[in-house]
Amino acid sequence: MKIKYLLPLLFITLLSVSCSTDNTNTPHDETEGLLKIQDFSNGDYTIEVYSKSGLFYTGYNHISLRIKNLNTNKYLENANIEWMPVMQMPTMEHSCPKSEITKVENKQTIYEGYIIYQMTGMNGSGWSLTFNFTIDGVNHTIKDTINLIQSDLQNVTSFTGTDEVRYIIALVEPNQPVIGTNKIKAGLFEMESMMNFTEVTDYTIALDPRMPSMGNHTSPYNKDLSYNSTDRMYYGDLSLTMTGYWVLNLKLLNEENSVLKGEDITESNAKSSLYLEIEF
Numbered sequence: 635m636k637i638k639y640l641l642p643l644l645f646i647t648l649l650s651v652s653c654s655t656d657n658t659n660t661p662h663d664e665t666e667g668l669l670k671i672q673d674f675s676n677g678d679y680t681i682e683v684y685s686k687s688g689l690f691y692t693g694y695n696h697i698s699l700r701i702k703n704l705n706t707n708k709y710l711e712n713a714n715i716e717w718m719p720v721m722q723m724p725t726m727e728h729s730c731p732k733s734e735i736t737k738v739e740n741k742q743t744i745y746e747g748y749i750i751y752q753m754t755g756m757n758g759s760g761w762s763l764t765f766n767f768t769i770d771g772v773n774h775t776i777k778d779t780i781n782l783i784q785s786d787l788q789n790v791t792s793f794t795g796t797d798e799v800r801y802i803i804a805l806v807e808p809n810q811p812v813i814g815t816n817k818i819k820a821g822l823f824e825m826e827s828m829m830n831f832t833e834v835t836d837y838t839i840a841l842d843p844r845m846p847s848m849g850n851h852t853s854p855y856n857k858d859l860s861y862n863s864t865d866r867m868y869y870g871d872l873s874l875t876m877t878g879y880w881v882l883n884l885k886l887l888n889e890e891n892s893v894l895k896g897e898d899i900t901e902s903n904a905k906s907s908l909y910l911e912i913e914f
Protein backbone atom coordinates (compact mmCIF):
# COMPACT_ATOMS: atom_id res chain seq x y z
CA MET A 635 0.00 0.00 0.00
CA LYS A 636 2.59 2.53 1.07
CA ILE A 637 5.00 1.80 -1.80
CA LYS A 638 2.17 2.40 -4.21
CA TYR A 639 1.88 5.99 -3.03
CA LEU A 640 5.55 6.57 -2.44
CA LEU A 641 6.68 5.62 -5.93
CA PRO A 642 4.77 8.32 -7.82
CA LEU A 643 5.90 10.81 -5.20
CA LEU A 644 9.53 9.79 -5.71
CA PHE A 645 9.06 10.05 -9.44
CA ILE A 646 7.59 13.55 -9.15
CA THR A 647 10.44 14.60 -6.89
CA LEU A 648 13.04 13.30 -9.34
CA LEU A 649 11.23 14.92 -12.20
CA SER A 650 11.11 18.31 -10.53
CA VAL A 651 14.79 18.08 -9.57
CA SER A 652 15.73 17.24 -13.14
CA CYS A 653 13.55 20.08 -14.39
CA SER A 654 15.29 22.67 -12.28
CA THR A 655 18.71 21.64 -13.54
CA ASP A 656 17.50 21.42 -17.12
CA ASN A 657 18.94 24.17 -19.29
CA THR A 658 15.54 25.08 -20.71
CA ASN A 659 14.24 26.78 -17.61
CA THR A 660 11.07 28.12 -19.17
CA PRO A 661 8.20 25.74 -18.44
CA HIS A 662 5.52 27.52 -20.41
CA ASP A 663 2.63 26.71 -18.09
CA GLU A 664 4.01 28.80 -15.22
CA THR A 665 1.84 31.77 -16.18
CA GLU A 666 -1.28 29.65 -16.66
CA GLY A 667 -4.38 31.47 -15.40
CA LEU A 668 -2.60 34.81 -15.57
CA LEU A 669 -2.90 37.59 -18.12
CA LYS A 670 -0.04 39.87 -19.00
CA ILE A 671 -0.48 43.48 -17.97
CA GLN A 672 2.69 44.89 -19.45
CA ASP A 673 6.36 44.32 -20.29
CA PHE A 674 9.01 46.49 -18.66
CA SER A 675 12.18 46.37 -20.71
CA ASN A 676 15.64 47.99 -20.80
CA GLY A 677 17.15 46.16 -23.76
CA ASP A 678 18.98 43.57 -21.65
CA TYR A 679 16.11 42.39 -19.48
CA THR A 680 12.35 42.30 -19.73
CA ILE A 681 10.09 42.09 -16.69
CA GLU A 682 6.77 40.54 -17.65
CA VAL A 683 4.04 41.67 -15.28
CA TYR A 684 0.86 39.61 -14.88
CA SER A 685 -2.41 39.50 -12.93
CA LYS A 686 -5.66 37.56 -13.13
CA SER A 687 -7.36 40.42 -15.00
CA GLY A 688 -4.41 41.63 -17.07
CA LEU A 689 -5.03 45.19 -15.84
CA PHE A 690 -4.02 47.49 -13.01
CA TYR A 691 -7.00 48.72 -10.97
CA THR A 692 -7.35 51.15 -8.10
CA GLY A 693 -7.38 49.14 -4.87
CA TYR A 694 -5.59 45.90 -4.13
CA ASN A 695 -3.65 44.31 -7.03
CA HIS A 696 -2.10 40.87 -6.65
CA ILE A 697 0.73 40.87 -9.18
CA SER A 698 2.89 38.09 -10.61
CA LEU A 699 6.04 38.67 -12.63
CA ARG A 700 9.08 37.06 -14.19
CA ILE A 701 12.36 38.47 -15.55
CA LYS A 702 13.83 37.41 -18.86
CA ASN A 703 17.46 37.87 -19.77
CA LEU A 704 17.15 38.96 -23.39
CA ASN A 705 20.72 37.87 -24.22
CA THR A 706 20.19 34.26 -23.11
CA ASN A 707 16.40 34.15 -23.52
CA LYS A 708 16.13 32.59 -20.06
CA TYR A 709 13.98 33.53 -17.11
CA LEU A 710 15.82 34.31 -13.88
CA GLU A 711 15.19 31.88 -11.05
CA ASN A 712 16.93 33.66 -8.19
CA ALA A 713 16.45 37.34 -8.75
CA ASN A 714 16.35 39.86 -5.96
CA ILE A 715 13.79 42.45 -7.06
CA GLU A 716 12.31 45.54 -5.49
CA TRP A 717 9.64 47.83 -6.87
CA MET A 718 8.51 51.40 -6.36
CA PRO A 719 5.17 52.71 -7.60
CA VAL A 720 5.05 56.50 -7.85
CA MET A 721 2.25 58.88 -8.76
CA GLN A 722 3.31 62.19 -10.24
CA MET A 723 0.79 64.85 -9.25
CA PRO A 724 0.81 68.55 -10.24
CA THR A 725 2.59 69.74 -7.12
CA MET A 726 4.12 66.61 -5.60
CA GLU A 727 4.68 62.90 -5.97
CA HIS A 728 3.73 60.01 -3.71
CA SER A 729 3.76 56.25 -3.53
CA CYS A 730 1.23 53.70 -2.18
CA PRO A 731 1.18 50.57 0.01
CA LYS A 732 3.03 47.59 -1.45
CA SER A 733 4.50 44.27 -0.40
CA GLU A 734 7.96 42.88 -0.96
CA ILE A 735 8.42 40.80 -4.10
CA THR A 736 8.90 37.12 -3.25
CA LYS A 737 9.45 33.97 -5.27
CA VAL A 738 6.32 31.86 -5.63
CA GLU A 739 6.70 28.49 -3.95
CA ASN A 740 6.83 25.54 -6.35
CA LYS A 741 7.44 27.79 -9.35
CA GLN A 742 10.76 28.22 -11.11
CA THR A 743 10.43 31.65 -12.64
CA ILE A 744 7.44 33.42 -11.07
CA TYR A 745 7.61 36.10 -8.38
CA GLU A 746 4.68 37.81 -6.70
CA GLY A 747 3.56 40.67 -4.51
CA TYR A 748 0.84 43.27 -4.17
CA ILE A 749 0.39 46.97 -4.83
CA ILE A 750 -2.54 48.99 -3.46
CA TYR A 751 -3.26 51.99 -5.67
CA GLN A 752 -5.33 54.48 -3.70
CA MET A 753 -6.16 56.80 -6.61
CA THR A 754 -5.68 57.38 -10.31
CA GLY A 755 -5.31 60.42 -12.54
CA MET A 756 -7.10 61.58 -15.69
CA ASN A 757 -7.71 58.64 -18.06
CA GLY A 758 -5.67 56.28 -15.90
CA SER A 759 -2.53 58.41 -16.05
CA GLY A 760 -0.13 59.53 -13.36
CA TRP A 761 1.58 56.36 -12.14
CA SER A 762 4.95 54.87 -12.95
CA LEU A 763 6.46 51.63 -11.71
CA THR A 764 10.20 51.23 -11.18
CA PHE A 765 11.93 47.88 -10.70
CA ASN A 766 15.37 47.56 -9.16
CA PHE A 767 17.21 44.26 -9.28
CA THR A 768 20.75 43.01 -8.88
CA ILE A 769 22.40 40.33 -11.02
CA ASP A 770 25.99 39.24 -10.34
CA GLY A 771 26.58 42.40 -8.35
CA VAL A 772 25.30 44.70 -11.08
CA ASN A 773 22.31 46.92 -10.33
CA HIS A 774 19.61 47.25 -12.92
CA THR A 775 16.69 49.68 -13.04
CA ILE A 776 13.68 49.58 -15.32
CA LYS A 777 11.01 52.25 -15.13
CA ASP A 778 7.86 52.74 -17.16
CA THR A 779 4.51 54.44 -16.87
CA ILE A 780 1.42 52.31 -16.33
CA ASN A 781 -2.27 52.67 -17.09
CA LEU A 782 -4.45 52.45 -13.98
CA ILE A 783 -8.17 51.83 -14.23
CA GLN A 784 -10.55 53.35 -11.71
CA SER A 785 -12.58 50.62 -9.95
CA ASP A 786 -16.34 51.11 -10.04
CA LEU A 787 -16.75 50.51 -6.33
CA GLN A 788 -14.84 51.91 -3.37
CA ASN A 789 -12.45 49.06 -2.59
CA VAL A 790 -9.84 51.31 -1.02
CA THR A 791 -10.10 54.41 1.15
CA SER A 792 -7.53 56.81 2.57
CA PHE A 793 -8.36 59.05 5.51
CA THR A 794 -6.98 60.91 8.51
CA GLY A 795 -7.71 59.49 11.97
CA THR A 796 -8.45 61.49 15.12
CA ASP A 797 -4.78 60.80 15.95
CA GLU A 798 -3.86 62.93 12.89
CA VAL A 799 -2.30 59.88 11.22
CA ARG A 800 -3.06 59.25 7.56
CA TYR A 801 -4.36 55.69 6.96
CA ILE A 802 -5.31 53.50 4.02
CA ILE A 803 -7.73 50.55 4.20
CA ALA A 804 -8.01 48.24 1.18
CA LEU A 805 -10.39 45.36 0.59
CA VAL A 806 -8.54 42.19 -0.44
CA GLU A 807 -11.25 39.51 -0.13
CA PRO A 808 -13.90 38.37 -0.88
CA ASN A 809 -13.12 38.41 -4.61
CA GLN A 810 -16.30 36.61 -5.45
CA PRO A 811 -18.84 37.22 -2.68
CA VAL A 812 -21.49 34.60 -2.01
CA ILE A 813 -24.77 34.63 -0.12
CA GLY A 814 -23.86 33.61 3.42
CA THR A 815 -20.72 34.14 5.45
CA ASN A 816 -17.69 35.37 3.52
CA LYS A 817 -14.16 35.63 4.83
CA ILE A 818 -13.27 39.31 4.64
CA LYS A 819 -9.63 40.28 4.37
CA ALA A 820 -8.34 43.84 4.37
CA GLY A 821 -5.03 45.66 4.53
CA LEU A 822 -4.48 48.57 6.92
CA PHE A 823 -1.56 50.92 6.34
CA GLU A 824 -0.17 54.07 7.86
CA MET A 825 1.25 56.75 5.60
CA GLU A 826 4.57 57.55 7.27
CA SER A 827 5.66 59.79 4.44
CA MET A 828 4.74 60.42 0.82
CA MET A 829 6.88 57.44 -0.20
CA ASN A 830 6.64 55.16 2.83
CA PHE A 831 3.58 53.15 3.90
CA THR A 832 3.72 50.60 6.71
CA GLU A 833 1.33 47.92 7.95
CA VAL A 834 -0.56 48.83 11.11
CA THR A 835 -0.62 46.05 13.71
CA ASP A 836 -3.19 45.09 16.36
CA TYR A 837 -5.94 47.57 15.56
CA THR A 838 -9.58 46.53 15.01
CA ILE A 839 -11.77 47.30 12.01
CA ALA A 840 -15.41 47.15 13.16
CA LEU A 841 -17.79 45.99 10.44
CA ASP A 842 -21.47 46.80 9.85
CA PRO A 843 -22.64 45.83 6.33
CA ARG A 844 -25.86 47.51 5.15
CA MET A 845 -28.11 47.42 2.12
CA PRO A 846 -29.13 51.01 1.37
CA SER A 847 -31.71 50.00 -1.25
CA MET A 848 -33.61 47.86 1.25
CA GLY A 849 -34.19 50.06 4.28
CA ASN A 850 -30.49 49.92 5.15
CA HIS A 851 -30.90 46.48 6.71
CA THR A 852 -27.87 44.71 8.11
CA SER A 853 -27.06 41.00 8.43
CA PRO A 854 -26.43 38.59 11.30
CA TYR A 855 -23.16 36.94 12.43
CA ASN A 856 -20.70 39.51 11.18
CA LYS A 857 -17.33 39.54 12.90
CA ASP A 858 -15.07 42.60 13.21
CA LEU A 859 -11.70 42.37 11.49
CA SER A 860 -8.68 41.67 13.66
CA TYR A 861 -4.97 41.58 12.90
CA ASN A 862 -3.24 38.41 11.77
CA SER A 863 0.52 38.60 12.32
CA THR A 864 1.24 35.76 9.87
CA ASP A 865 0.44 37.72 6.72
CA ARG A 866 -0.02 41.11 8.42
CA MET A 867 -3.57 41.49 7.13
CA TYR A 868 -6.94 41.91 8.91
CA TYR A 869 -9.58 39.17 8.91
CA GLY A 870 -13.23 38.97 9.89
CA ASP A 871 -16.58 37.51 8.84
CA LEU A 872 -18.81 39.31 6.37
CA SER A 873 -22.38 38.08 6.21
CA LEU A 874 -24.29 38.88 3.00
CA THR A 875 -27.89 37.70 3.11
CA MET A 876 -28.72 38.50 -0.52
CA THR A 877 -27.14 39.68 -3.77
CA GLY A 878 -26.97 43.38 -4.59
CA TYR A 879 -25.14 46.50 -3.47
CA TRP A 880 -23.77 46.56 0.07
CA VAL A 881 -22.02 49.31 2.00
CA LEU A 882 -19.47 47.92 4.43
CA ASN A 883 -19.61 50.54 7.17
CA LEU A 884 -16.39 50.54 9.16
CA LYS A 885 -14.89 51.99 12.30
CA LEU A 886 -11.16 51.96 12.92
CA LEU A 887 -10.17 51.34 16.54
CA ASN A 888 -6.64 51.46 17.93
CA GLU A 889 -5.15 49.10 20.55
CA GLU A 890 -6.90 51.04 23.34
CA ASN A 891 -10.21 50.63 21.50
CA SER A 892 -10.45 54.38 20.82
CA VAL A 893 -12.30 55.11 17.59
CA LEU A 894 -9.97 56.84 15.12
CA LYS A 895 -12.47 57.07 12.26
CA GLY A 896 -16.06 56.05 11.47
CA GLU A 897 -19.44 56.16 13.23
CA ASP A 898 -22.20 53.77 14.32
CA ILE A 899 -25.18 53.34 12.02
CA THR A 900 -28.31 54.74 13.67
CA GLU A 901 -31.77 56.02 12.67
CA SER A 902 -30.25 59.40 11.92
CA ASN A 903 -26.90 58.18 10.51
CA ALA A 904 -27.28 55.83 7.54
CA LYS A 905 -23.61 55.62 6.64
CA SER A 906 -20.23 55.72 8.33
CA SER A 907 -17.66 58.22 7.07
CA LEU A 908 -15.39 55.17 6.74
CA TYR A 909 -16.72 52.54 4.35
CA LEU A 910 -16.03 50.15 1.49
CA GLU A 911 -18.45 48.83 -1.13
CA ILE A 912 -19.36 45.40 -2.53
CA GLU A 913 -21.80 44.43 -5.27
CA PHE A 914 -22.55 40.93 -6.48
Ligand SMILES: [Cu+2]
Pocket residue numbers: 721723728753
Ligand atom coordinates in the same frame (compact mmCIF):
# COMPACT_ATOMS: atom_id res chain seq x y z
CU1 LIG B 1 -1.97 60.90 -6.27
